[in-house]
Amino acid sequence: MDTDLILKVTPFFLQAAVITVELSVLTVLIGLACGALGAAARLSRHAALRFLGAAYVSVIRGTPALIQLFLLYFGGPQIGIQLDAFSAGVIGLGINIGAYMTETMRGAIVAVDHGQAEAARTLGLSRAQAFRKVVLPQALRLMIRPLGVNINAQIKATALVSAISVIELTYTAQRYIGSTYKPFEMFLLAGVLYLAIITVTGKVIAALDRRVRLP
Amino acid sequence: MTQTPFVEIRHAQKSYGTLEVLRDVNLTVNRGEIVAIIGPSGSGKSTLLRAINDLDPLSAGEVLLEGVQVNKTLPPRAYEAHINEMRQHIGMVFQHFNLFPHLTVRQNVTMAPKLLKRLGEAEANRLAEEQLAHVGMLERIDYYPSQLSGGQKQRVAIARALAMKPKLMLFDEATSALDPELVEEVNQVMKRLAEEHMTMIIVTHEMDFAASVCDRVIFMDGGVVVEEGPPSVVFRTPTQERTRNFLRKYLEGAK
Numbered sequence: 001m002d003t004d005l006i007l008k009v010t011p012f013f014l015q016a017a018v019i020t021v022e023l024s025v026l027t028v029l030i031g032l033a034c035g036a037l038g039a040a041a042r043l044s045r046h047a048a049l050r051f052l053g054a055a056y057v058s059v060i061r062g063t064p065a066l067i068q069l070f071l072l073y074f075g076g077p078q079i080g081i082q083l084d085a086f087s088a089g090v091i092g093l094g095i096n097i098g099a100y101m102t103e104t105m106r107g108a109i110v111a112v113d114h115g116q117a118e119a120a121r122t123l124g125l126s127r128a129q130a131f132r133k134v135v136l137p138q139a140l141r142l143m144i145r146p147l148g149v150n151i152n153a154q155i156k157a158t159a160l161v162s163a164i165s166v167i168e169l170t171y172t173a174q175r176y177i178g179s180t181y182k183p184f185e186m187f188l189l190a191g192v193l194y195l196a197i198i199t200v201t202g203k204v205i206a207a208l209d210r211r212v213r214l215p
Numbered sequence: 216m217t218q219t220p221f222v223e224i225r226h227a228q229k230s231y232g233t234l235e236v237l238r239d240v241n242l243t244v245n246r247g248e249i250v251a252i253i254g255p256s257g258s259g260k261s262t263l264l265r266a267i268n269d270l271d272p273l274s275a276g277e278v279l280l281e282g283v284q285v286n287k288t289l290p291p292r293a294y295e296a297h298i299n300e301m302r303q304h305i306g307m308v309f310q311h312f313n314l315f316p317h318l319t320v321r322q323n324v325t326m327a328p329k330l331l332k333r334l335g336e337a338e339a340n341r342l343a344e345e346q347l348a349h350v351g352m353l354e355r356i357d358y359y360p361s362q363l364s365g366g367q368k369q370r371v372a373i374a375r376a377l378a379m380k381p382k383l384m385l386f387d388e389a390t391s392a393l394d395p396e397l398v399e400e401v402n403q404v405m406k407r408l409a410e411e412h413m414t415m416i417i418v419t420h421e422m423d424f425a426a427s428v429c430d431r432v433i434f435m436d437g438g439v440v441v442e443e444g445p446p447s448v449v450f451r452t453p454t455q456e457r458t459r460n461f462l463r464k465y466l467e468g469a470k
Contacts, residue, residue, distance in 0.1 A: 040224045119313035119372075122268055123327035123379055124303035126295055133326060137317045214316055 006185050009176055016172035017193045023086075023158040023168055024197070027093040028151050033201025053102065060099035066160050068092050071166040089161030097154045106130035108143035108155055109135065141212050148205035155198055169193055219282040221246040221414060221461040222267065222383060227276035229262055236262045237273070238438040248411040251446070252426035254314075254435035255461060260418045263435070264385050267416065268305045269298055280383065281303060301333060306376030312368040312387040314360040320347065320371050321356045324378045331379070346374040350404050366397030370404055371378075384408065390424075402428075423466055426450055434458045 034056075041053030060068070072081065073088040083091065112135045120130035161173035173190040177183045222244040229237040236259045244250050252260040265271035267278055269286045278285040285301050287294065315323050324346055326338040334342065347353045350370040360368055367449045373460055376384060376447055386405065402424050408415060409428050419425055425446060432449040434442045434457075442455045454461050 022372075087426075091428070113313075114311040114313065115309060115311055118270060119309060119315070122270065122302055122305070122307040124299045124331050125327060126299050129330060133330065134315055138315075141317070215362060 001188075002182055005180060005182060006189055009180075009186070010189065012176070013172060013189050014048050015167065016043060016167060016169045019166070019168040020155070020194070021159050021197060023089060023093070023161065023166070024151075024155045024201075026090045027097055027158065030090065030094025031097035031101050031150070031154065034095055035101025035105050038098060038102030039109060043109060044104060047065055052084055056103050057099045060096055065093065065096045065157060066163060068096055069160060069164055085161070085164045086168045089158075089164060090168045092163065093124055093154065093157060098148050099155070100153070101147060104146045105139070105143055108139040108146070110121075111142055112138045141209075141214070144209045144212070145208065146203065148202065148209075151201060151205070154195065155201060156170060159194075220279075221248070221281060221417070223277075223279040223282075224267070226407045227263065227278070228273065229259070229266065230274050236438050237266070237276075240276075240435075242275060242433065242440065244416060245413065247414055248431065249413075249429045249432060250417065250431045251429040252418045252433045252435060253418065253420070253422065253425060253461075254441075258339070258435040259438040260433075260435045261387055264418045265389050267385055268302050268307060269384075270307075281325050293321045295443050299331075302326075304382045305378050305436070306381035306384040308369065308372050308376055308384065308386045309390045310391050312345060312360075312365070312372045312392075314368050314372055314375070316360050316415060319357050319407055320363070323360070323371060324375045327375070328378050333335070342378055343374075346378045347371070347394045349377070349407075351400075351460060358440055365393045366400045369393065369401045373401075373404055374409075377415065382414065384413055384415045386419070387416065388418055388420065391420060391465070420465075422450065422462070434461065436461065 010060060033144065036054050040057055041049040042057070044050050044053070069089065069092040072092045073083065073085060076088065098133050116138065117130045120134040121127070125133065158168060159170040161168060162174065163169065167175075169190050173186040177186045220243040222242075224240060224242040227240040227242075228235070240259070240263055242263075252264065254260045262271050267285065268272050271280070272285055273286055277370060278300065283301070285298070285305075287297055289297055304364060315326070316409050318326065321340070321343045324343040325334070328342055329336075329339045341354065344353060352367060352370050355363060355371075360371070363371065373389075390401050390406070393401065398421070402421075405406045405415070405417070405424075407427055414436055417425070419430065429446055431443060432446045433440055434449060434453070434455070436457050440448055440451055442458045449458065450462065455464060
């Protein structure tokens with residue numbers, strides 16, 4: 001193993017890792033927003049919204065993320081959507097993870113015992129108040145860990161945007177292989193950096209979960 | 216002038232598909248009266264109780280509280296405002312307590328008064344202390360529900376309902392989920408409420424409690440009121456065969 005080479009390229013890989021972190025943060029934020037909207041739609045009183053929510057989830061989860069990215073980045077200009085690679089990557093992957101987060105959030109909300117909302121309603125709280133004050137605080141606690149699983153998957157899924165030429169960690173590894181012919185070192189280094197990002201994220205999520213856990 | 220009954224249920228009907236759970240139930244409860252509803256499971260007693268605050272809406276019929284119809288047919292928004300107002304006057308206690316696990320005992324009690332009656336922090340705290348002292352739970356005011364026994368949870372649930380100063384209290388098998396040794400502490404609280412002339416409608420499996428506390432016992436079976444009267448009559452000299460059968464089975468079970 002060529003350790004000198006690894007040390008030499010590490011600063012460049014670290015810069016690429018920053019892009020991966022940015023991609024992760026932005027896609028997770030978009031995903032959380034899409035997930036909240038999707039869950040609200042799926043649990044709506046209106047059949048049309050429920051249908052839209054279900055359609056979003058089944059279309060996105062039923063097709064490869066890579067196809068979705070290609071469709072947006074390469075196919076987009078054909079229908080008037082011009083995005084640079086980074087934006088296409090963030091939007092495409094954000095919408096993708098949003099479908100998984102929709103199901104996570106919906107699952108956590110329906111997991112809260114129905115008697116909770118019922119007790120709140122019998123006190124005179126409105127449907128919205130019962131949701132906000134009683135159901136949601138319990139559902140949020142239930143969704144931290146499973147959202148953590150979604151986020152873990154999403155960090156790794158950012159590697160897909162290398163296929164539309166966003167210069168992040170995986171793309172950088174491939175590029176350096178072209179000039180160094182050392183795929184083992186390059187992919188190993190990239191893998192270690194992914195592992196570091198995921199380990200830190202996992203610790204943050206675990207800490208958050210501990211912090212809000214009920215006695 | 217005839218006095219308006221406090222609670223009146225007229226021609227209550229409820230069906231789930233072809234299953235008729237309530238068939239033309241009529242019931243009047245006077246102010247300050249304590250009424251027990253007994254009967255086998257599936258008799259419709261819980262459904263009737265839950266129809267009073269429109270938690271399980273009737274298929275047909277009316278529920279009135281002090282002459283005001285609770286289960287009005289209104290456009291969604293108007294209904295929401297109406298029912299939330301009505302429910303503030305109707306406290307309810309559940310078999311499984313349904314305390315809010317993410318809130319302390321104090322917060323469980325103060326949440327609704329703060330939200331709905333715009334009580335300030337100090338005032339809400341005073342109210343919580345007063346209500347919790349009343350059910351003997353003041354020492355646990357800053358505990359979480361998970362740190363309480365079943366009996367304690369149910370006493371807190373009663374305090375939470377009472378904090379809204381309801382005119383009527385509904386108890387849906389309030390002691391059925393409790394270990395036998397914890398039943399008495401909840402019964403004591405309910406007895407105290409009875410002495411304070413709170414109007415109460417109590418769905419229960421505890422015949423001794425019904426006999427000692429209630430003014431009137433309603434026996435339901437198959438979605439109808441089979442027999443009603445003072446506990447001394449319904450329990451000792453029931454006139455209906457179905458009541459006798461039910462009480463006999465109950466006594467055999469108790470042995």
